[in-house]
Amino acid sequence: MSKMKLIVAFVLLMAMCTGVAGATWTSSMYITALPTSSDGSSPPPPPATYVRIFGVDDNATDGFDRDYDVTAPPAPTVDALDAYFPCTHEVVTRLAADMKADADAITWTLKVTVPSGSTLDMNWDVSNSPSEKMLVMNTGSASIDMKTQSSTTFETGSYSLSITSSKIVQDNSTPTPSSSGGGGGSGTSGEEYENIEVKDVVHKHIVMDEETSYEFKDESNAIETIKFTALKNAGEISATIEVLKGKSALVKNDPPGRVYQNLNIWVGKSGFATSDNIADVKVGFKVEKSWIEANDIVVATIRLCRHHNDVWNPLPTNKSGEDDTYIYFEAKTPGFSPFSIIGSTEEDLVAQGADTEPMSTATSEQTSTQDSNGEGKQSDEGISMWYLVGALAIMLIAGGTYLMYRTKKDEDGEVL
Known part of the structure; x- marks a missing residue:
């Protein structure tokens, strides 16, 4: 009797399961886990790492199992969420509650509390889930595709999770870019x-x-x-x-x-x-x-x-x-x-530089060729013209200076 009380005392997870989108039943399930600590005691006091495992398998009971099972419970049926926690306690080897979805879409809401200084490693195996069904876990801060991801971790705190099973809508179309403003189309990706x-x-x-x-x-x-x-x-x-x-x-x-x-x-x-x-x-x-x-x-x-x-x-x-x-x-x-x-x-940068260098050289060569054939020729002619103008100016200044010198000399001669 005391062992059963001990099990109940360590209820770490409570889940409320509500059928939606055509489901006709509402039920509650209570799940406990007694993981083993490093020194072999069970359950370990916090701080500790608690492991939770979700699975989808073949033979779920149609409804809700509140019993504590000494041996593993029957495997759940297709379309069922089997939340089970394996442990090494002397009384129980596995604690489970099986929920079977009876509609195209169903959502389970799980309330998780992680003790102070502890972490919760949540794992799942949905390999037996029907291929036409998708399973998505919403943690409040992220949505996780449970078919492409198999685990997540929670730190100390309380969480309300929802797991939704629904039919996959087949859409083979690929997104097409929008023609307005550079934006891109988005939606179903068509990714393999x-x-x-x-x-x-x-x-x-x-x-x-x-x-x-x-x-x-x-x-x-x-x-x-x-x-x-x-x-x-x-x-x-x-x-x-x-x-x-x-x-x-x-x-x-x-x-x-x-x-x-x-x-x-x-x-x-x-x-x-x-x-x-x-x-x-x-x-x-x-x-x-x-x-x-x-x-x-x-x-x-x-x-x-x-x-x-x-x-x-x-x-x-x-x-x-x-x-x-x-x-x-x-x-x-x-x-x-x-x-x-x-x-x-x-x-890589050196290689990219080597690849682009010939293009730069070719551009320079092309520019040089254009200058020599066109603008460069005009520039040379301009320089020659300025050279002639400068030379002429120098000659005029020199001639003027010489003329002034001769005039001054003549005047001085007359005074003498």
């Missing part, structure tokens, strides 16, 4: 799923004449902020960062430098991110010092490069700060599309 390492989505309410700032918290995403001034009221608009494993599927040629990270950046649906709707667009990003040092990158060459109209365009980029791990930058962009964070080494 296999090439997406992390998909980071943040939602903001857009208010006219106010600066909108999207902040991205995923450590694997080099983009930290997207800021712009809204020219119109637009309601809730999402900003999406796709961190890519390689070059974007929307790009044919490689960016002009050594790549730190390839990305797709989209704000709103196609046609939103134009000069009619937003202005003064700035992207804040970070680059690890370890990458800079390992690749001998010249910091002054680091920049955000945008791919638009089949051309890579380096954007105006300024260093905004640094700490022990990262150097921070801010770039201005006229729109959203595939991007790449790039830099160059001293050798």
